[in-house]
Amino acid sequence: MKPRLKVLWLQGVTCNGNTHSFLNYPHLLYVLETFEFLYHSLLPSTYTLEEISTCVHECDILIFEGAYDPRMERVGTSLETLVGHYGSHAKYVIAAGSCASFGGMFKHSDPEHITGLGFDEKEPKGPFASSPKLINLSGCPMHPEWMGYTLRMIADNKPIAVDELHRPKELYSYLAHHGCTRNEYFEWKVDSDHFGTKEGCLFYKQGCRGPMTHASCNKILWNDVSSKTRVGTPCFGCTEPDFPRINMFETKTNMSIPQDVPVGISKRSYLTMAGIAKSFHIPRLEKRLIDDDA
Amino acid sequence: MKNISEKPATTKKEDRKTSIMQTALKLFSTEGFYTTTMPAIAKTLGMSVGNFYNYFSSKDQLAKELMLYISTVLGDKLREINMTDVSVKEKVTMIVHMYFSIARERPELIEYFLRVFLSNREIFTKECTGMVCVSGFVTELMLFFDEGVQSGELKDQDFFSALGLFMGYLGGMVFLNGEEVLTKPLNEYETAIAENIYNALRKQ
Numbered sequence: 001m002k003p004r005l006k007v008l009w010l011q012g013v014t015c016n017g018n019t020h021s022f023l024n025y026p027h028l029l030y031v032l033e034t035f036e037f038l039y040h041s042l043l044p045s046t047y048t049l050e051e052i053s054t055c056v057h058e059c060d061i062l063i064f065e066g067a068y069d070p071r072m073e074r075v076g077t078s079l080e081t082l083v084g085h086y087g088s089h090a091k092y093v094i095a096a097g098s099c100a101s102f103g104g105m106f107k108h109s110d111p112e113h114i115t116g117l118g119f120d121e122k123e124p125k126g127p128f129a130s131s132p133k134l135i136n137l138s139g140c141p142m143h144p145e146w147m148g149y150t151l152r153m154i155a156d157n158k159p160i161a162v163d164e165l166h167r168p169k170e171l172y173s174y175l176a177h178h179g180c181t182r183n184e185y186f187e188w189k190v191d192s193d194h195f196g197t198k199e200g201c202l203f204y205k206q207g208c209r210g211p212m213t214h215a216s217c218n219k220i221l222w223n224d225v226s227s228k229t230r231v232g233t234p235c236f237g238c239t240e241p242d243f244p245r246i247n248m249f250e251t252k253t254n255m256s257i258p259q260d261v262p263v264g265i266s267k268r269s270y271l272t273m274a275g276i277a278k279s280f281h282i283p284r285l286e287k288r289l290i291d292d293d294a
Numbered sequence: 295m296k297n298i299s300e301k302p303a304t305t306k307k308e309d310r311k312t313s314i315m316q317t318a319l320k321l322f323s324t325e326g327f328y329t330t331t332m333p334a335i336a337k338t339l340g341m342s343v344g345n346f347y348n349y350f351s352s353k354d355q356l357a358k359e360l361m362l363y364i365s366t367v368l369g370d371k372l373r374e375i376n377m378t379d380v381s382v383k384e385k386v387t388m389i390v391h392m393y394f395s396i397a398r399e400r401p402e403l404i405e406y407f408l409r410v411f412l413s414n415r416e417i418f419t420k421e422c423t424g425m426v427c428v429s430g431f432v433t434e435l436m437l438f439f440d441e442g443v444q445s446g447e448l449k450d451q452d453f454f455s456a457l458g459l460f461m462g463y464l465g466g467m468v469f470l471n472g473e474e475v476l477t478k479p480l481n482e483y484e485t486a487i488a489e490n491i492y493n494a495l496r497k498q
């Protein structure tokens with residue numbers, strides 16, 4: 001039998017969200033059979049954190065969850081030492097979630113010292129800045145299938161093409177907008193006034209960042225069934241380096257004109273198209289999808 | 295052999311169409327929309343009525359295309375101003391100047407907008423609803439306001455309250471000028487009007 005690849009899952013400044021997300025991976029058994037976890041805070045592991053902190057072992061894949069603060073200690077050893085030791089031996093370094101990728105939420109508590117593993121927002125910074133080993137699985141949290149995909153590709157010895165922010169292209173070339181069930185409402189500019197409705201797009205009134213966010217949430221569904229925008233909550237753009245922004249339930253507008261428009265489309269083109277689409281009233285789209293009183 | 299300097303047939307047809315529109319605009323804005331008939335426009339152009347209908351199948355279609363044409367002419371000018379690297383304050387002055395110059399040099403464009411498009415909405419409700427026929431111009435105004443707020447020069451407010459203040463003011467002045475109510479030529483009001491508009495829109 002082929003020796004199992006050794007995985008070490010280390011945590012920096014984190015809420016454990018990515019660990020919890022990964023526990024929902026439907027093929028967790030496959031992962032446990034294929035990889036040996038040297039350490040994970042919840043999954044069966046070969047060593048304790050104390051043993052890991054001695055830095056005498058080596059791993060093939062370092063998974064790091066949480067923002068990177070070099071001064072933070074795990075059982076008396078600094079993250080700088082831990083990440084330096086295990087990262088230098090590993091073939092792959094995977095940043096699990098937006099904090100590990102770009103600094104994310106926790107970076108805001110100490111913006112001077114805290115970063116991601118290889119990026120400070122979108123600027124290369126940190127112990128794995130520009131390293132070809134680095135794979136960012138941004139998201140708050142990352143989708144469990146995204147980690148599953150990455151680990152399977154590594155196990156099968158297949159190359160993982162990444163974008164300029166080191167995110168796997170296969171997962172992050174899409175926008176969260178792609179596959180959203182509200183696309184027709186977006187096209188005709190029919191917006192929802194509330195969260196949780198079946199009808200309406202969330203772009204103009206609820207702060208939806210779907211058209212500006214690289215993520216496959218509406219292609220690879222959460223728990224295989226749904227996504228935020230499908231249930232009527234706006235996409236917060238949690239896979240992008242500028243996450244978290246402020247007032248995330250609001251669409252930033254200037255004189256009623258959205259400040260940000262879909263990726264790669266000029267504002268002039270977008271406003272022309274949107275203005276014309278908005279001029280028409282499509283009664284079907286303005287009605288309830290399922291109207292029990294009708 | 296074909297002369298290479300000869301214009302292709304489609305361009306020729308487009309040129310002809312534009313000259314028809316210019317004549318129609320003049321007639322509509324001076325004689326009125328309902329009193330000007332399609333045969334009358336054809337006659338002014340020295341065209342047969344049958345040939346005229348090759349260009350525009352109905353009066354409503356002509357009316358719609360005229361509005362699209364005006365919106366494109368004004369939109370192109372506004373786009374040039376938007377792309378100029380000057381302050382928003384200077385752009386306000388440039389827009390006022392552009393609008394009044396057109397009102398002076400091609401009054402039929404503004405007259406048509408004010409006296410036909412805005413005053414006879416029933417003609418336009420079907421095919422020119424909302425932004426459909428004015429999007430060229432309105433989009434550029436949106437971009438102008440958006441840039442103004444982003445640069446911190448203009449106050450953030452509802453788009454239509456700003457639009458009404460800006461265009462309503464300019465349209466009103468051109469209307470008064472047309473009615474010969476103003477005591478001075480239109481261009482002499484430019485500086486004061488630009489200042490008023492800027493002061494009303496700027497961030498206090």
Ligand code: SF4
Nearest residue numbers: 177180201202208210
């Ligand atoms: S809700 Fe968001 S993701 Fe869905 S169509 Fe609207 S803008 Fe796109």
